[in-house]
Amino acid sequence: MSRPRRPARPVSPTTEETFPKRGEEGKVEEAAPSNVLAFPTPAPTGPSTENGKVPPRRVPNAARRAPEYLTPEEVERLIAAARGLGRHGHRDTTLILIAYRHGLRVAELVALRWEQVDLKAGLLHVRRRKGGTDSTHPLRGPEIRALRRLARDYPDTPYVFVTERQGPLTADTVRKLVARAGEAAGLPFPVHPHMLRHACGFKLANAGHDTRAVQHYLGHRNIQHTVRYTELAAGRFNAFWED
Secondary structure (H helix, E strand, C coil): CCCCCCCCCCCCCCHHHHCCCECCCCCECCCCHHHCCCCCCCCCCCCCCECCECCCCCCCHHHHCCCCCCCHHHHHHHHHHHHCCCCCHHHHHHHHHHHHHHCCCHHHHHCCEHHHEECCCCEEEECCCCCCCCEEEECCHHHHHHHHHHHHHCCCCCECCECCCCCECCHHHHHHHHHHHHHHCCCCCCCCCHHHHHHHHHHHHHCCCCHHHHHHHHCCCCCHHHHHHHHCCHHHHHHHCCC
16 A cells, blocks of 8 residues: 655755856856845834934923923013914913913813803812812902903803814914914923913912912822922022021
8 A cells, every 4th residue: 555645845945046156257147036035124223204304302391491380571471472473362361371370281271161260259160180189269350351351252152262163272272372472482492381380380389378278279189299399499598698
């Protein structure tokens, strides 16, 4: 009884099939493409490109601006610059003022609704994000006047800060308008909205307000987030030297 034949093994290419041949005079002849083994091409090690260009690396904020907040004078310059930019100067200046006076995050700013604003009693009900503590802030004269005008300009919307179509602003739009106002103000560093929240914390700490009160005002659940403002407040060192 004959045994079944085994399948033939694949014949490995010989040296002559895998490498270029040498002619009679020792010169290397070109090998046919089918006779040359294909080795994988190594992946490029350079930086990734986008549209043919190498994107710039993000510079850390500390390298651009040592303190991550704005001084009251810089906030005033920012507001003055925003007033003269585009058709929505009053909306943008009010947005910067409210963000600064009440330490609002971008998400809290774009979600602010008129039902949270009591212009008659002069109160603002702040709904915090990121697990923060809600609170009620008093509204001062400049804020009340700015908000009343804003309510007249955009009467048919539940949101305080809206577009021309009465829809709420996006967080990205707020970042762009604040950055543009910073450029127009001539500030020598990029400005982002969270600098206004930090500016609020440092302003209150420098004014000597109680740390616990500042904590509740900014909505911090952990007081350690508030202590950094009081630690950097220069006002507590004023009595160290008497000249």
